[in-house]
Amino acid sequence: MLPLVMYYLLGRLVIWLIAFAKPTQWLWNFFEHCDLCLGVWIYFLLGFWFSDVVAFIMPVMYVPVLSQFIAGCAMSFVSHLIRLGWEQRFYNANQ
Numbered sequence: 001m002l003p004l005v006m007y008y009l010l011g012r013l014v015i016w017l018i019a020f021a022k023p024t025q026w027l028w029n030f031f032e033h034c035d036l037c038l039g040v041w042i043y044f045l046l047g048f049w050f051s052d053v054v055a056f057i058m059p060v061m062y063v064p065v066l067s068q069f070i071a072g073c074a075m076s077f078v079s080h081l082i083r084l085g086w087e088q089r090f091y092n093a094n095q
Contacts, residue, residue, distance in 0.1 A: 004057075007050045011043045012079055018042075035083065039076030040069075047071050 015035050018024045031038040047054045047068030054071040055062050 003050060003053045007043075007046060007053045008075065008079060011039065011046050011075060012083075014042050014046075015039050015079070036076055036080040039079050040072050042072075043075040043079075044069050044072030 015038055018038060019028050019033075019035065028038070051064075051068075054067050057071045057074060058067045061067075
């Protein structure tokens with residue numbers, strides 16, 4: 001379970017760094033400020049490093065590149081939903 005949490009947190013950190021760091025603004029602008037779109041590719045690339053987590057997410061059939069892409073899509077969507085829920089709960093409370 002810890003590698004899954006590390007996979008999520010490291011991906012979320014990379015997405016956040018790309019969104020707010022000056023040298024990577026071109027990449028953030030390329031994805032039109034969409035953390036879901038950027039997250040698919042970030043989690044896809046991290047999937048090669050965390051291949052045991054990808055095998056845990058997709059236990060039935062593991063095809064190396066396809067499994068990383070599907071796990072990247074799924075993890076990016078989960079990350080996007082968590083971010084939206086966090087913003088709804090804590091950033092919109094004073095309005």
